[in-house]
Structure formats: structure tokens, C-alpha cells
Amino acid sequence: MELLHHYTVSTSLTFSTRSDVLEVYRLAAPEIAFSDPPLMNGLLAISGLHRAHCCSDIEKRRLYSTIAAAHQNIALGAFRERLSNLTRENCPGVFLFSAWLTLYVLGSMHRLQSADPDAASVIDFEDPSEWIRLMRGVPSILRQSAVWSWIRESPLRPILEPGLVTDEPLSPELERRFATLRRALIDEPLPVSTPDAPQMDEEECKVYAESLAMLQKYTAFILRPSTPEGPLDLVGTTMIWPNIVPDRWVDYLGQHRPGALVMLAQFAVLVNNLRGFWWAKGWGQGLVVIAWKLLPPEWKSLVEEPAERVGCTLGAV
Template sequence: MVLRRAHRKSRHGCAECKRRRVKCDENRPTCSNCANRDTVCEYESLTSLLWTSEQRASRHVTRASRSNRDQRTETILGVGANTQGIVRQILSESSAPTSSAPTLNLQHMELMMQWCNSTYQTLSRNERTDTVWRHAVPEEALSNPFLMHGILALSALHLARTSPEKTRRAAYLEQAMAHQNQALELFRDLLCDLNKANSKPMVAFAGIVVLYTFGSPHIRDVQDPWACIDSLCQVLVLSRGVLQLIRYPADTISGSAFAPILQLDESYAPLQGEAKTIIDDLYEANNLCGLQDANHETEVYASTIGNFAKMLSLVHGGVTTSTVAIRWAIKLPQEIP
């Protein structure tokens, strides 16, 4: 008698393969069948941030095998102690003997790994803030969906900009926009209810959304070359809004694990060469405008130039993160529109 060769059933195939009743290899974002037929490949798991549940028979998992699996997963992820706790929580919940066990959304897991391994550094200034953005912020996101969507959005945008697999960049950008839209929708509902309970995730998300806007693609308008400047101004206005958000819960944050975010102790290096020449020229041009125009607000622009000089000296002092630009916008005088 000819034995039938064992094969793995496809339980999470795409919608098109299910419709055609063919086996799906479940490759993301496009399975082989859809790629060969040049059809749209969609997975039901993309419809929600929450993992979908599927009925299946519960299997007995020994304590030893579960422990080995935890260790292998943490080694692969290469994450710190706090993030390992998150991983253990996820694994313990998914391996518990229940009649309905959740299935992993691998795209979201990929984006979270991207955050823990790389993207968090785009917001961090030093080792002390590394701990906040890499561990404390994801922990807050577990109970604040808008922050979780923000993390996944920025991670997807980071991959869209830097992934060596150029064919996947468009898919990453689509994921980024989808998560950002969901994050903003949830965030807006909370803006009028800022309190001690949500202050930390709100402040964290404010920083994420500003950096996301900085990194988002801006299409150049040939007929309106100033459009890119207008977009930059909108980013700066958004950055200044972060200051208003930080002022209210500052006391709460200063006594929490998020405190390093508000502690600014970077060293300033004196400007030299071309950078110093540019600043001197700006001061001279400002004074000249003041002499020629009685309505010119010389002091306001002098303060703005001074803040710009400080941010440049931070860069010369070794601070290379994009938060320098955000801080310059935050420190602009209120008279600057």
C-alpha cells in the first residue's frame, strides 16, 4: 500500500488562496500563488492590531520545552530584561491550555523587533534615555493602543527608509501609514483628557509622531517650490505642540522611569569654521534689517538665531539624533508663527 506523504496544512493562508481552495505558503506580504498569478494578496491578520483567535485542539506543553522555547526566542530577539518580560508574558499566554489560542501576527512582531533593535535609537539621546525608549515605552504601549500603533508606525517607516530589500519598502510604507492613522485617531480622543494615568504614553507618543512627520516622504511640487518649506514649517509647529503637552504632567514624569527624557545635560561645543561664519552672518543680517525696517522684531530673531547656534553646538558636541531639530522648534519664541 502506498503511504500518503505527510504535509502541513495551511491554516493562515491569504484570502485569494482560500477562495481558490489551494494551499497557501503564507509568505508575507505576498504568497507565491498570488505572486505567480499577479493578484492582490491579503491576509485577515492585517485587519487589527490584536491577534486573531482560532479554534484548535489544545496541546500539552511541558515546562522544560516551554523554558527552552523562551530562551531561544529571547536569544533571537536580542532584547533587554524588560522586553524579555514582555516576551515571556506573550508566550505564557499563548501556550496556556485553552480551547481558543491566539495566533501571532508576524508583521507586528517584526516591527516590534525593529523597534527594540534599532528604531528606538532615533529618539534616544544617550544611554539613560535608551532604557526609556527601548523598554519603558513598549511596556506602556501594552495598555495604550495609540502608543503601540505609534511604535509600529515609526518602525515601519524606518524600514521603508532603510531596508536593504527595496521591493518591500512600499509595503512597509503602507503599514506605517495604516498604523499612524489608527494611532492619531485614538490619540485625538485623549488630548482633552490629559491626566496622571495617561501622561507618560501621551508624552512618548508626541515625540514619536513628530519624528514620524520628519521622516515621512514629502513629494516635491515642481510648480510650487516653496511647498517643501511649508511642510517643514508644519513639522516645526507640531514640535512646539510637544512643549505644551509636556508642561502639564512634568511633575508626574520627573518621578517616573520616563524622567531621563526631560533631563537635558548634553555638552555644548564652541562653533568653529563655517558654522560660526553662518551664525555671525545671520546676526549681521538681522541687525541690518532692524536698521532698515522699524517694524522688524530684531530681538525676537536674535533669540531664534541664538537657539539655532545652541543646537549647532550640541551637534558639534556629539549629539547626532534628530531630536536636536525638534528641540530647536520647541525653544522658538512665541512671537514666531
């Protein structure tokens, strides 16, 4: 009951920047979970992880982390089985769990087992593609038109509407930034000096061109100076890009390819806007640092601008 209460009064208020979406998470989600045991496990998992982040006592932090992981594992197993038989009745639970999964993945990558007082705001992983692969566990079946129609007809509809992402012009500063990235990744690819690593070929440049165009669109929209005509869910909009980039881009990131690492650092600028949420603390700076550490020397200058934007001092890394 403790974790359910914590979810209702606290955790559910940390999932969005839109009040109507927060109401869905606070009221509709628990109601659905009461008749969907695996979803209740998912709810208790994200609540337990939040409690762990709130604890200054290391033993309590570890305890809540362990409880959260146990609930999450139960939920994951149940929802994997459900994917082969999605119906109008059970798809709201799958959809909600998939939404929580993104935030759970981000929040679970902090050093919660460490006694460091800053443990809950420092991310800890070696493979820069790991978190994206876990987050992209939202299956493609959820994108089927029937499923979306079912969700639109349910109380969860506001979650599907993060705000219309329109094509916006880049500021002169960002225009120069993306022109530099296009030149280095696509038009005149920089050489790769890492021993035994292949140079960028046509396929890799094509994947980067597609991924960079999408990143530019979301960057221009999220960082635009004008106020949007409709409500914007900054959380949902920001986390779209890592969920829609091509699988090959994620593969390149897992291989520590410089082009993918540079784009990861640029995406960190958007993630940094979410740093006020417990699950996003440290992610902006953390992603830049990871990219910097893995890049060969001749590529490092391409992450200096993102580092400045997220307040990261690379000289201290």
C-alpha cells in the same frame, strides 16, 4: 508581531545617542504600550516607517509606508482626545508618542513612494515650515509642571534629561558667522527684492533676534570642541530649537521670508550631525537646498557657508 519585534531589536536603537535613553525606548516603551492601545499604534507606526526605510524593494517600501501611516493616524486621533484629560496614569503614553512624533515627521518626509534607489535619503516637501508645524504638535500642555513631575517619577525620566545645555563660547569662525547673520537680519536688515513682499519691520527683526540668540546658544553647545561633563543626547538637544522658536518665526518661514530661510539653513548644520540616523538622512543638505531655492538673489550668499558645512554643492541645484 513582525513590527513589534522589529521595534524591539532595531527601531528602538535609533532614537538617541545615550544608552540609558535607548534602554527606556527598548524596554519601558513597549511595556507601557501593551496597556495603552493608542501608544501601541504609535509604536507600530514608527517601526513600520523604519521598515519602509530599510526596504530596497519599492513595493515593500510602499506597503510598510501605508501600514505606518494607518497606525499613525489612529494614534494621532486618540492622543488628540486624550489631551483634554491628562492624568498621572495616561501622560506617559502621550509623552512617548510626542517623542516619536518628531522622528516620524522627519522620516515620513522622504521620497518613500519613489522607485529611486536614494529615495529614503532625499526629503520631499514644498513648504519649509510644514515639518516644523507637524513636529510642534507636541502640545504646550505637556510643558505644564505637573506633567513633567509625573514623567520624572516614571520609567521615562531619562528622556527628559538630554543633558544640561550650558552657555558656551563660539569658535572664532562661528562668531564671525553669527555676527554676519545678526547684521543681515537685525542690525542692518538686508532689503527684500521679492515682488510685492514687504521689507522687514521691527516686529520681524525682534522675532529673528530671539530665534537667532537661541540658535547661537544651541550651536555653540552642540559644536563645542570640549567633551561635556555629563552624557549628551545629541538627538534630543538638536531638536529642541525648532520646538521652542516663536510661532511668528514659523509663520515667517511658511511665508518664505528670507530671514527665516537663512536661519533654517544655519540650523541644517546641526541636523546634519544626525545624518547617521535613518529618519535624519538627507535633512542637512535638503534644508539648505530648500532655503537656497526660495531665497532672492541678494540673500543667497548667506547660505553658502552652511552649504559647505553639510557638503552641499549649490551650483548643481
